[in-house]
Amino acid sequence: MDRRRHVGAHRPDPQRRAPRIDLDDVVYGVHAVDEMLAAGEPLRRIHVGDDRKRDPALRNLLEKARTANVPVRFESRVFFASFPYKAHQGVVAFGEPFEYAALDE
Secondary structure (H helix, E strand, C coil), X not given: CXXXXXXXXXXXXXXXXXXXXXXXXXXXXXXXXXXXXXXXXXXXXXXXXXXXXXXXXXXXXXXXXXXXXXXEEEECHHHHHCCCCCCCCCEEEEECCCXXXXXXX
């Protein structure tokens, strides 16, 4: 039986690819994201690891996100592997981009 490999025959699953991320607007970790929500800081969305969906430690954070109308997405480990900072605790939030003042001098 001829088992030749075809160039380009294997395509990665688009669901498994890591997204392109602007790391300037990222907040890592349970406590940091919780503090952003408590302070009323604007967040675009929060990503939580699939394995933490039912974690009682996140119940308060998820309730604050719901109250603040911040979307929460549950992600696989592949998503979190794309971040250079590994101590994210399975919680990552994207804040609003920082707007710099113009220097008109």
